[in-house]
Amino acid sequence: MKKWIRKLTRLELVLIYFVIIAGSVVRMTGSGMGCPDWPKCFGHLIPPTERDQIEWHPNQEFVKGQIIIVDESLQVAREDFTSASSFSPEHWEKYTKHDYAIFNPFHTWTEYINRLFGALSGIPMLILVFITALYIRKDWRYFALSFMGLFMLGFEAWLGKLVVDGNLIPGSITIHMMGALLIVALLLVQLAMSNRENLPKMSFTPLFKNLFFLSIILTLIQIVIxxxxxxxxDHLNEAGIARGSWIENLDWQFYVHRSFSIIVLVLNYWLWKFNKKHQLGFKELNAVMILIGLEVLLGIILNYADVPKFAQPSHLLLGTILLAFQLYAIIRFALAEKSRTILVD
Ligand code: HEM
Known part of the structure; x- marks a missing residue:
């Protein structure tokens, strides 16, 4: 059973990261409004590929909820019907959630693939809930973790829908990001727990432990900023400001974000050196150092090369993978209660 929990948890982690990348590609390409409605797209399960499919035609069957573009506005079918020889407005109502009446198949399909990854990521999580429910008497914690994970996935989908509907709650993107990171954290706990017998030994000093905790908090703060x-x-882009002028238009938060990475880098370098010198067993710190190096490099590219498109999803992805490595190390540490040794500072 544990073997299956482990396999499904790994698969779910990979899918969650695909969802994170897909979401970022949607934003990078400006495809967010590619589907006006949710969960369907122009009222279809499989979205249209040609403009012709979202136009009115005589003697055509339309189904309730189907969306077409008429005179540069979105119209939604009130019921199932077959059109007559001329357009009859009583079968249609204006789609009010937003007025982005442009059909761009690339945007539509990019947004749709993003949603597919989202839906796909629900499958292993659902199976995990079922499997861990069978295991509940032996160990209820796996069920609790999977159930919370499924709940959070539902929450993320709901928040995604609010964004599509145009209800941009202030900070919704930050909340969405924190939600995704919480799912990653729950999965990492599940992964480490299901592999508990094979977790290597770890040693620590109180100072190292406290600074390691601090480094995780600093990464989290850096991600939030x-x-x-x-x-x-996003706002500069929506306001039509040219890409080349984005950086100069950012406020103090950008300068805090940029300078903060020096603290992150220095602290993690100290942890990495200390871990190596005293053989503490925090092997994730090697990956952490490489990821921070690459993340800062991408930051510099974003800064000096006018925010190139490729660097946006890469910067996001590496930042979230960095946090995952740090979290996994601390979870392993917490689980290794009996097999860890305290060294004197
Ligand atoms: C440890 C170091 C760093 C971490 C963990 C980090 C993390 C992040 C994260 C998570 C985002 C949000 C991305 C998104 O939602 O799409 C972001 C955005 C950004 N970061 Fe960093 N960052 C770091 C260092 C830097 C540095 C050194 C710079 C500049 C020199 C920088 C410049 C930017 C810029 C310009 C954005 C906005 C990018 C966009 O709109 O896609 N970052 N950062």
């Missing part, structure tokens, strides 16, 4: 910077970039 980064997400705020990204919200600003």
């Amino acid at each position: 980064g997400t705020q910077v990204r919200e600003q970039v």
